[in-house]
Amino acid sequence: MNMNALSANGQAQARRAANSKAVDMGARAGFVARGVIYLLVGVLAARIAFAGGSGKQADRGGAIAEIAEQPFGKVLLWALGIALVGMALWRLSEALFGQAGPDGRDASKRAVAAGRFVFYGFVAYSVLSYAVGVQGSGSGSSDRRTADVTAKALGWTGGQWIVGIAGVVVVGAGLWIAFRAIARKYHKHLKTAEMTRRTRQAVDVVGVFGGAVRGAVFATAGGFAVAAAVQHEPGKAKGMDDTLRSFTQTPVGPWLLVLVAVGLAAFGLFSWANARYRKV
Numbered sequence: 001m002n003m004n005a006l007s008a009n010g011q012a013q014a015r016r017a018a019n020s021k022a023v024d025m026g027a028r029a030g031f032v033a034r035g036v037i038y039l040l041v042g043v044l045a046a047r048i049a050f051a052g053g054s055g056k057q058a059d060r061g062g063a064i065a066e067i068a069e070q071p072f073g074k075v076l077l078w079a080l081g082i083a084l085v086g087m088a089l090w091r092l093s094e095a096l097f098g099q100a101g102p103d104g105r106d107a108s109k110r111a112v113a114a115g116r117f118v119f120y121g122f123v124a125y126s127v128l129s130y131a132v133g134v135q136g137s138g139s140g141s142s143d144r145r146t147a148d149v150t151a152k153a154l155g156w157t158g159g160q161w162i163v164g165i166a167g168v169v170v171v172g173a174g175l176w177i178a179f180r181a182i183a184r185k186y187h188k189h190l191k192t193a194e195m196t197r198r199t200r201q202a203v204d205v206v207g208v209f210g211g212a213v214r215g216a217v218f219a220t221a222g223g224f225a226v227a228a229a230v231q232h233e234p235g236k237a238k239g240m241d242d243t244l245r246s247f248t249q250t251p252v253g254p255w256l257l258v259l260v261a262v263g264l265a266a267f268g269l270f271s272w273a274n275a276r277y278r279k280v
Contacts, residue, residue: 023090028275030087030120033080035271037063038210042265045244049254049261059142059240060123064130077131084124090280091117100189100279142239150225151234160229163237167225174219181211190277203273206266213263217243 040063044056056062067076094113098105153159153166180186186207192200221243228236238246247257 023086023093024280026083026086027090027278027280029083030085030090031271031275031278033083033087035268035275036067036080038214038268038271039265040066040268041240042261042263042268045257045261045264048245049248049257057142057241058244060126061142062241064127068130074131077127081124081128081131084120084127088117088120088124091120143242144239146237146239146242147234150228150237154229154232154234160232162229164226164229167222167227167229167237170222170225171219172222174215174217174222176215177218178212178215181208181215184208186211189279190274191279192277194277203270203277206270206273210263210265210267210270213260214267217260217264220246 037060041058041060044058044062044066047056048058056066064077067073067080070076091113095110095117099109099113150163153163156162184204184207190203195203217240221238221240224236224238224243224246228234244257244260247260248254250256
């Protein structure tokens with residue numbers, strides 16, 4: 001057997017592995033895990049809105065800490081982390097072999113999948129590190145990490161431009177996320193034919209509302225990064241927690257944060273719908 005045949009055989013085996021039941025289950029478990037995190041962040045944000053403050057961070061680190069404090073918290077964190085590893089591996093398979101659907105092998109879609117693989121790999125690492133007792137590896141305050149990274153970047157030559165461009169990119173990503181949710185672009189990724197009419201309506205409610213709010217939060221955080229660059233003040237950049245708290249400083253007071261909290265929780269429910277109906 002020549003080398004080309006061996007290579008083709010290896011690629012075929014890799015593709016079969018990417019389309020295997022294990023990858024399918026990993027992806028769906030990952031959506032469940034993502035839903036848990038967003039639901040908890042929504043709950044923590046609501047606590048801030050109603051209590052006027054909270055000792056818990058309304059971000060991924062706060063959600064992880066909240067889980068750790070529950071009965072069998074360490075077991076739950078291990079389960080969550082392993083599920084997120086499944087999500088990362090599914091995204092990796094999409095980057096290597098393409099997504100489900102006729103245009104799934106487009107280079108742009110595969111590049112986005114690669115970025116998501118890196119992101120979910122980092123999140124999985126953060127959760128599993130917390131489970132084994134390493135609490136400073138990505139599971140701490142997003143506000144502190146954001147300020148530290150921004151301060152370091154602003155100290156570089158051309159740092160203001162770097163931070164400003166990064167902020168604009170995040171704003172754009174947030175608006176793109178919100179637009180896709182409002183336009184219901186997610187329909188092409190879901191097995192809508194398997195849903196009842198009421199299920200489709202419910203999925204659209206949490207998908208549109210949750211996705212729009214998630215995009216708005218990203219866009220707001222990006223706006224703070226742009227402000228930090230323009231004013232050359234690292235403290236102007238905000239992580240998830242401070243971004244959410246900033247919504248209480250609007251004319252409507254904490255009620256805007258309540259709306260955002262409900263939206264983030266809705267996105268968590270939408271993630272669970274993906275766990276059941278996503279085309280993998």
